[in-house]
Amino acid sequence: MRRLDAVVVGGGHNGLVTAAYLGRAGLRVAVVEARDRLGGPCGAYEFLPGRTLSFTNSPGSLNPAVVRELRLADHGLRFVRADPTVVHRFADRSFVGWRDQARVDAQLDALAPGEARRYRELIAGLDRLGAALGVSLDAPPPALDELRGRLSDPEDLKLYDAVFDGSLAGLLGERLRSEQVGGLLGMLALNAQLVPPSAPGTAIGLMMRPFARATAAGPGGAGGPGDAERVALRGSTGLPVGSMSAIVDALEASCRAYGVALHTGTPVARILYDDDSAGGAGGGVRGVLTASGEEFAADRVVAAVNPVHLFRDLLDDGALGAGIRADVAARRMRGSAFKLVLEVDSLPPYAGLPPGTDPDAARACQFRFGDSLGHIGESVTAALAGRTSERPLMWGLVPTLTSPGLTPGDTHLVSVNAWHAPYAPEDGGGWDAGRVEAFGRRCVAVLEELMPGLADRITDHRFMGPVEIERELGLAESNITHGDMLPAGLFGARPHPAVAGYRTPLRGFYLSGAGTWPGGYVTGTPGRNAARAVLTDLRAAAGAGAPGAGPGGAPDSDGGAGAGRGAGTGDGLRHPRHHPSDDEQRRPA
Numbered sequence: 091m092r093r094l095d096a097v098v099v100g101g102g103h104n105g106l107v108t109a110a111y112l113g114r115a116g117l118r119v120a121v122v123e124a125r126d127r128l129g130g131p132c133g134a135y136e137f138l139p140g141r142t143l144s145f146t147n148s149p150g151s152l153n154p155a156v157v158r159e160l161r162l163a164d165h166g167l168r169f170v171r172a173d174p175t176v177v178h179r180f181a182d183r184s185f186v187g188w189r190d191q192a193r194v195d196a197q198l199d200a201l202a203p204g205e206a207r208r209y210r211e212l213i214a215g216l217d218r219l220g221a222a223l224g225v226s227l228d229a230p231p232p233a234l235d236e237l238r239g240r241l242s243d244p245e246d247l248k249l250y251d252a253v254f255d256g257s258l259a260g261l262l263g264e265r266l267r268s269e270q271v272g273g274l275l276g277m278l279a280l281n282a283q284l285v286p287p288s289a290p291g292t293a294i295g296l297m298m299r300p301f302a303r304a305t306a307a308g309p310g311g312a313g314g315p316g317d318a319e320r321v322a323l324r325g326s327t328g329l330p331v332g333s334m335s336a337i338v339d340a341l342e343a344s345c346r347a348y349g350v351a352l353h354t355g356t357p358v359a360r361i362l363y364d365d366d367s368a369g370g371a372g373g374g375v376r377g378v379l380t381a382s383g384e385e386f387a388a389d390r391v392v393a394a395v396n397p398v399h400l401f402r403d404l405l406d407d408g409a410l411g412a413g414i415r416a417d418v419a420a421r422r423m424r425g426s427a428f429k430l431v432l433e434v435d436s437l438p439p440y441a442g443l444p445p446g447t448d449p450d451a452a453r454a455c456q457f458r459f460g461d462s463l464g465h466i467g468e469s470v471t472a473a474l475a476g477r478t479s480e481r482p483l484m485w486g487l488v489p490t491l492t493s494p495g496l497t498p499g500d501t502h503l504v505s506v507n508a509w510h511a512p513y514a515p516e517d518g519g520g521w522d523a524g525r526v527e528a529f530g531r532r533c534v535a536v537l538e539e540l541m542p543g544l545a546d547r548i549t550d551h552r553f554m555g556p557v558e559i560e561r562e563l564g565l566a567e568s569n570i571t572h573g574d575m576l577p578a579g580l581f582g583a584r585p586h587p588a589v590a591g592y593r594t595p596l597r598g599f600y601l602s603g604a605g606t607w608p609g610g611y612v613t614g615t616p617g618r619n620a621a622r623a624v625l626t627d628l629r630a631a632a633g634a635g636a637p638g639a640g641p642g643g644a645p646d647s648d649g650g651a652g653a654g655r656g657a658g659t660g661d662g663l664r665h666p667r668h669h670p671s672d673d674e675q676r677r678p679a
Contacts, residue, residue, distance in 0.1 A: 094118045094351075096390040096624065097378050099358050099404070102130030104603045105394030106341040107617030108624075110160050112392075113348030115625055120386055121350060122378060124357035124564065129338030131563050131570060132612050137431040137552040143496055144334035145429060145563055146570075147487045147507050148612055149456060150175070152327045152337060156614035165343035167336055169328030170492045172455040174447075177440060178277070179540040180270050181461045184442040186452060197444060202267040212265045215249050220300025222246050225581075227305045227608050227615055228622075230591035233582030254577050258292035259463060272463030277485070281610070282509045283574055284424040286470045287463050291576040298608065329454075333489040333496060333505075334612065341614075357381045361391060361404050363596055374597030378404075390598045390628075392620055396564070396572045397585035397605040398423065409596055414588050421585065425569025426473050428482070428511035429554035430533055432504040433497065434547040437488060441542050454492060458485040459536060469510045476516025482533050483509040501549060504541075508533045513556045513567045521555035529555070571610025572603065580609060592616075592623040600624055 094117075098109045101123030112119045127133050131145040149172070157167065176187040185197055195206035223240055225231050237254070241247050252261045258279050262272040276287055279295030286292070330336040345352060359381045364373040377387040393400050401410075402419035409415070440452050460466055460483045469479040486506035490496050496503055511521075511529055519525065530553030538544045556568030566572075573579060582590050585605045592600050602620035604610035 091385045091387050092120065094120050094377075094386060094388040096120075096392065097122060097386045097388045098392045098394055098602075099361075099378060099400075100130075100394035100603060101125075101128040101352065101354065102394060102603060103132045103338055103341060103612060103614060104617035104620075105392070106338065106345055107156055107160070107614040108392050108394060108602050108621045109350045110341060110344045110348055111618060111621035112624060113345060113350040114160070115621075117390075119345075119348075119350045120353060120388075121345065122353045122356045122358055122380065122386060124355075126355045128342055128352065128354060129335060131565060132334050133338040134333075134335040135562070137429075137554075138433055138550050141431070141433060141497060141503060141550075142335070143431070143489055143503060143505060144338070145507075145559075146334045146612055147456065147485055147505055149329045149334070149487070150327045151611045151613050152330075153613045153615050153618065154327060156618055157327075159618075160341070160344045161347075162337075162340040162344060165340040165347070167340035168331045170331060170454075171328045172451070172492075174451060174455050176456045176458060177443070177452050177540070178274055178458045178460070179442070180273065181539070182442070184440060184444075184452075184540060185270070185274065186444055186447055187455075193444075198268075198271060201270050205266065205268050205271055208266050209271060215245070216253075216296055216300045217303060219246050219249050219253070220297055220304045221307070223250075223301075223304075224308075225297075225301050225304065226308060227301055227613075228619060230619070231581045231607050233587070234577055234580075237581065253293045253297060255290060256293065257290055258287040258296075259467065260288075261293045261296075262287075262463060269462035269464055273460040273465060276463045276466045277458050277460045277483070280466065280470075281575060282427065282483075282507070282570060283576075284426050284470060284473055284510065285574055285576065286467045286474075288467060289576075291578065294577050294580065295575065298611075301608070329487070329489075329492045332493045336493075337612065356384075358404055360406075361393070361400075361409060361599065362387075363409055363599070365408075375599040388598075390600070390624055392600045392602050392624065394602040394617065394620070395605075396423075396566050396603070397421070397601065398566055398573075399564075400601075409599075410589070410594055414586055418586050418589075421573055423567035423569035423573060425513055425556060425560075425565060425567040426510045427556060427559055427565065427568040427570055428508040428529060428533070429552075429559060430486075430504075430506040430508060430530055431552045432506070432534070432544070432548050433550040434502050434504060434544065435500075435549050436547055437491075437502050437504075438541045438543045438547065440540055442540070450491075453488055456485060456487055457540060459483055459540070473510035473512045476512045476514060478512065478515075478529050478532070479510050480532070481536055482511075482529075484533060484536070504537075504544075506533065506537065511556050511568070513560075521557045526553050526555040526558075529553070570604075572605035573610075575609045580607065584609065592620045593627070 096112050096117050096119045098105045098121045101121045109119050109121045134142045136142045174186045174188045178185040198206040198209055281295055358378045360379045362377045363375045375391045379385050397418050398421050401415045439449050469483050472479050484506050488504055490502040534545050559565055559568045584607050600620050602616050606616045
């Protein structure tokens with residue numbers, strides 16, 4: 091039996107973030123991960139022989155505070171600042187998301203006269219709403235029924251109702267004229283969820299950047315204008331050199347530097363707790379038992395895995411109550427992810443770019459496919475009925491342009507995430523090799539609208555259907571966000587009202603990961619927030635809530651070591667000095 095201060099269940103990027111912060115605070119920490127690799131979808135995976143990269147293609151989201159406080163740059167993490175940040179392909183043209191607002195506005199107005207003004211007004215309104223609501227990404231959110239009462243301005247109240255109670259289609263239909271601009275925002279707001287844009291609450295995804303900017307401008311932030319690189323959550327942190335898996339490589343190195351023990355190939359069978367913990371005072375978690383029968387004993391356990399798996403498979407009714415367990419275990423995942431990795435002997439030029447676009451810069455950023463909000467709705471509706479779309483929604487990267495070492499020669503890798511491949515096809519035939527290959531080829535045909543001649547340049551490929559993604563990466567039903575991200579499941583209820591603030595009724599037992607606030611992005615914020623909860627409770631238990639009592643080790647403002655153990659905010663984490671973005675959501679990219 092191993093005796094530790096804390097055990098983190100799940101070695102995805104959030105689990106590693108939590109473990110690194112706890113290790114930095116001086117705790118003896120172990121991470122136990124079922125797979126033979128760390129990082130989950132963000133970690134390295136060999137899609138083709140000798141070709142290793144991550145599943146994720148979502149640059150720009152990583153919380154800069156995590157990068158600074160865990161010294162990830164010291165462990166080799168570097169970013170390339172792309173400009174443009176995205177190329178979005180419509181059926182008849184390619185839209186380029188430059189950082190230059192004037193160039194973006196010209197494209198918006200070409201889609202519908204006056205659209206740039208309408209778009210900017212919508213984004214400014216969302217920013218005002220985010221600031222007025224006072225929702226922080228760095229703390230558990232308030233319950234949904236508390237939010238509206240924070241508002242008094244009539245325009246804010248009107249927009250709140252449109253965002254939280256109305257639909258994305260309704261909001262954009264009222265505020266914009268172009269269906270294609272609706273497609274730009276729809277690809278952001280729905281984040282590959284299997285929910286049609288006509289459903290209530292589907293505009294909430296547009297609030298994540300405003301919440302990030304409001305968090306940056308609030309207490310602990312510097313406020314005022316700044317750059318997107320200092321704002322967490324779907325900002326512009328940049329393209330990691332080495333693919334998205336470089337984030338996990340740096341987190342692993344940070345963990346090891348802080349003395350964290352990392353155990354891969356170690357699935358957990360059960361969360362252990364004292365028998366009197368369900369109804370009696372003084373009970374609590376006491377560790378985990380692995381599938382091989384090894385016990386990791388600790389008074390603190392942080393579960394950074396899918397909540398459905400956790401509550402269904404690793405907890406019994408006595409841990410948190412039969413009702414809570416049944417509620418979380420019954421949550422539907424409704425995933426639809428499909429993966430393509432193409433090795434090509436050369437890259438074709440992109441089609442339909444606006445005049446004056448640097449072709450190399452365009453190929454080096456993320457690309458997306460989503461013709462319009464109506465197209466997104468049709469794709470989701472088909473998948474809900476068990477059918478795949480004729481024109482799949484996709485986003486992807488050519489990571490070899492910023493990370494040339496991913497292939498040994500002059501070839502390139504095209505990494506694509508496609509959406510709305512239903513986990514359970516309507517004909518009951520499942521995802522056999524023939525179905526996977528056929529859908530993959532359909533995706534390649536659509537990709538050729540942006541990359542003419544792509545199919546003829548492919549030297550090797552790997553297509554992964556939703557069932558294989560679930561098996562290989564542990565994503566239940568191929569859901570990348572650990573459940574829908576709609577208002578009722580986000581605010582004070584992710585994954586359940588009784589456990590929505592990272593803490594649980596079982597003393598010493600905490601939650602982290604994409605199934606907690608603020609949800610499923612590669613930010614590290616859930617991991618950072620969970621670590622803060624653990625360290626705050628440790629200080630409280632020590633009887634001194636002031637800085638210097640109990641574990642600490644927060645860095646000072648320039649990223650150096652704090653003035654002794656426990657220097658900083660008293661929770662083991664320095665409050666980040668973010669600056670709000672002045673460019674990221676102000677572009678439709």
